[in-house]
Amino acid sequence: MPKADIHIFAIKGIPEIQPHDDFGAIIMECMRQVGLRARESDVVVIAQKIVSKAEGRIVRLDSIEPSARACEWALQYRKDSRVVELVLREAVRIVRMERGVLIVETRHGFVCANAGVDVSNTSAGTATLLPEDPDRSAERLRMQLTQTWGVPIGVIISDTFGRPWREGLVNVAIGVSGIAPLADYRGQPDSVGRALQATVIAVADELACAAGLVMGKTNRTPVVLVRGFSSARREGTGHDLLRCADQDLFR
Amino acid sequence: MPKADIHIFAIKGIPEIQPHDDFGAIIMECMRQVGLRARESDVVVIAQKIVSKAEGRIVRLDSIEPSARACEWALQYRKDSRVVELVLREAVRIVRMERGVLIVETRHGFVCANAGVDVSNTSAGTATLLPEDPDRSAERLRMQLTQTWGVPIGVIISDTFGRPWREGLVNVAIGVSGIAPLADYRGQPDSVGRALQATVIAVADELACAAGLVMGKTNRTPVVLVRGFSSARREGTGHDLLRCADQDLFR
Numbered sequence: 148m149p150k151a152d153i154h155i156f157a158i159k160g161i162p163e164i165q166p167h168d169d170f171g172a173i174i175m176e177c178m179r180q181v182g183l184r185a186r187e188s189d190v191v192v193i194a195q196k197i198v199s200k201a202e203g204r205i206v207r208l209d210s211i212e213p214s215a216r217a218c219e220w221a222l223q224y225r226k227d228s229r230v231v232e233l234v235l236r237e238a239v240r241i242v243r244m245e246r247g248v249l250i251v252e253t254r255h256g257f258v259c260a261n262a263g264v265d266v267s268n269t270s271a272g273t274a275t276l277l278p279e280d281p282d283r284s285a286e287r288l289r290m291q292l293t294q295t296w297g298v299p300i301g302v303i304i305s306d307t308f309g310r311p312w313r314e315g316l317v318n319v320a321i322g323v324s325g326i327a328p329l330a331d332y333r334g335q336p337d338s339v340g341r342a343l344q345a346t347v348i349a350v351a352d353e354l355a356c357a358a359g360l361v362m363g364k365t366n367r368t369p370v371v372l373v374r375g376f377s378s379a380r381r382e383g384t385g386h387d388l389l390r391c392a393d394q395d396l397f398r
Numbered sequence: 399m400p401k402a403d404i405h406i407f408a409i410k411g412i413p414e415i416q417p418h419d420d421f422g423a424i425i426m427e428c429m430r431q432v433g434l435r436a437r438e439s440d441v442v443v444i445a446q447k448i449v450s451k452a453e454g455r456i457v458r459l460d461s462i463e464p465s466a467r468a469c470e471w472a473l474q475y476r477k478d479s480r481v482v483e484l485v486l487r488e489a490v491r492i493v494r495m496e497r498g499v500l501i502v503e504t505r506h507g508f509v510c511a512n513a514g515v516d517v518s519n520t521s522a523g524t525a526t527l528l529p530e531d532p533d534r535s536a537e538r539l540r541m542q543l544t545q546t547w548g549v550p551i552g553v554i555i556s557d558t559f560g561r562p563w564r565e566g567l568v569n570v571a572i573g574v575s576g577i578a579p580l581a582d583y584r585g586q587p588d589s590v591g592r593a594l595q596a597t598v599i600a601v602a603d604e605l606a607c608a609a610g611l612v613m614g615k616t617n618r619t620p621v622v623l624v625r626g627f628s629s630a631r632r633e634g635t636g637h638d639l640l641r642c643a644d645q646d647l648f649r
Contacts, residue, residue: 149432151625152612154402163589181400243647250647258563267597268588307599311562311648312509313570314641315580315600317607329566337519338414338618346518348558348610349566356568356607359599360627361403367589374402376611390565396494396501397562397648 153375156183157361157368164369166203171291174370188377190301190326191292192358194369196268196275198284198304198322204276205269206233220244230264230274237262237276242398253277256389257321258398259308278304281322282384289324299381301326305355305362311397318359320351320385327380328352328387349388350378404626407434408612408619415620417454422542425621434623436547441577441627442539443609445620446557447519447526449535449573455527456520457484471495481515481525488513488527493649504528507640508572509649510559529555532573533635540575550632552577556606556613562648569610571602571636578631579603579638600639601629 160177164170174191178184199205213221213228217235221228224247231249235241238251242258253262255277263277278284281304289302304322309315320328328351332343358371392398411428415421425442429435450456464472464479468486472479475498482500486492489502493509504513506528514528529535532555540553555573560566571579579602583594609622643649 149407149434151402151405152408153406153608155404155406155608155626156400157403183400245647248647267592267594268590270590271592307597312641312646313600313603314639315598315603317600317603319564339519339521341518341522343518346558347566349564349568350611352564352566352568353607353610356604357404357406357611359604360601360608363583375406388565390563395563396496396499 151375153357153373155357155361156372156374158183158370158372159368161197161367161370164197164200166200166205168201170197170201171288175292175295177370178372183372185292185296185298185300185372186374187298188300189298190303190354190373190376191288192303192305192355192371192373193288194362195263195277195281195304195306195321196265197369198278198281199275200269202278202284204278206274206276208272208274220249227266230261230266233264233274233276234262237264240392240398252392252398255281255321256386257308259306263306277306277321282324282386283322285322285324285385293325299325301378301381303351303355303358304385305358307359318355318362320355320388323351323383323385323388325381326351326354326378327383328385329383330378350376351385351388402626404608404624406608406612407623407625409434409621409623410619412448412618412621415448415451417451417456419452421448421452422539426543426546428621429623436543436549436551436623437625438549439551439628440549441552441554441605441624442543443554443556443606443622443624444539445613446514446528446532446555446572447516448620449529449532449555450526451520453529453535455529456524457527459523459525471500478517481512481517484515484525484527485513488515491643491649503643503649506532506572507637508559510557514557528557528572533575533637534573536573536575536636544576550576552629552632554602554606554609555636556609558610569606569613571606571639574602574634574636574639576632577602577605577629578634579636580634581629601627602636602639
């Protein structure tokens with residue numbers, strides 16, 4: 148059998164993460180236990196949820212005093228008014244607030260449902276928020292892993308987002324370090340020799356999706372290693388994936 | 399080294415596809431030559447472009463008489479009026495037509511830029527259209543491959559689409575057969591035992607993205623095999639990934 152071009156490894160055995168856990172050390176230990184050694188250009192993809200937990204981005208819902216607006220909307224659509232309040236606090240812009248759907252632009256610049264505020268896979272009575280700065284979280288983890296492993300790698304922090312026009316959520320990259328998130332083919336010749344016009348591929352999102360195939364949502368596989376993706380460039384952040392509001396036709 | 403959970407193989411050696419080519423036979427021959435034997439639950443992902451070519455969905459631009467509307471818009475944004483005309487003919491709804499961007503709903507129900515009309519990787523003076531019915535194309539190919547290989551597999555026909563709010567294109571599934579395109583976790587317990595509320599993952603799109611990592615846009619790798627993704631269900635089509643217009647907040 149020929150060698151695969153890309154291998155995707157679910158990193159098994161990651162425990163429930165607590166605030167202030169050193170999850171870099173935990174990831175390295177879990178990989179060591181299964182005999183998986185990092186190689187140059189490996190990309191480690193980590194679900195946002197455990198990054199948020201390690202960084203203490205957990206809110207007790209009984210500490211939240213919902214505003215009148217949050218209460219009204221929550222009542223209308225049978226939501227938890229404290230969760231709605233958290234979403235509104237995380238938002239810098241309401242993109243859609245209708246039919247029980249609340250799509251906002253977060254302080255980071257992500258446009259997503261509920262500002263990434265999430266009550267699944269977290270203790271009862273609590274919600275997790277997105278990391279304060281997912282690019283910085285990715286960068287910090289990349290430095291730690293690279294230092295120990297001695298090879299340059301990439302790190303992606305991922306979350307599952309919905310999309311307009313299409314059903315279902317897909318994994319996307321919300322924090323990126325050590326890998327160029329966009330592969331720009333503009334000007335390169337296509338297969339018949341003409342310059343490609345508008346082809347920039349969001350490879351960090353495609354890597355997040357590839358990892359999403361083994362992450363699941365119920366089986367605690369928040370860390371995935373993708374091996375074999377070669378990227379000519381290593382610079383860039385997840386911020387590069389965000390379209391500026393003034394370039395966007397849908398907010 | 400532990401075995402990877404998912405392996406992604408670029409199928410090398412696919413020649414330039416011509417109308418009426420039996421690309422099922424071509425794929426099987428290319429796999430045979432590299433010693434890759436299909437296994438149960440393998441997913442073959444095929445770039446739309448070669449399906450369109452095999453199905454003769456190629457238009458000579460000099461056969462197109464652009465309408466006044468196409469000419470006006472093309473002039474304003476320095477586009478080819480014949481390509482604009484083709485896009486308008488393929489569209490059942492204009493979602494955005496401004497700043498040189500033409501986002502439409504196609505007859506199939508896809509919302510995408512330029513209705514999938516594409517002048518890259520095709521002979522000078524021609525454009526390719528999306529397959530007439532990508533689900534049927536996927537189903538036909540799946541039947542052919544399954545019959546020869548003797549194992550149930552999945553087939554995805556993919557194209558690269560842009561997204562609101564985020565930069566870059568990603569691969570998406572436009573035709574699906576033999577694999578459930580959506581994995582529905584609603585009601586299943588999360589890692590702390592509570593029922594997940596809103597978690598439906600578009601796994602066919604994530605598979606398309608994973609394949610996209612090795613497809614590239616310039617290096618003629620239009621066929622990719624993804625091995626190791628386990629899906630409990632095999633039913634469904636790419637149509638299941640399309641949000642109904644009346645459920646959609648962005649058209």
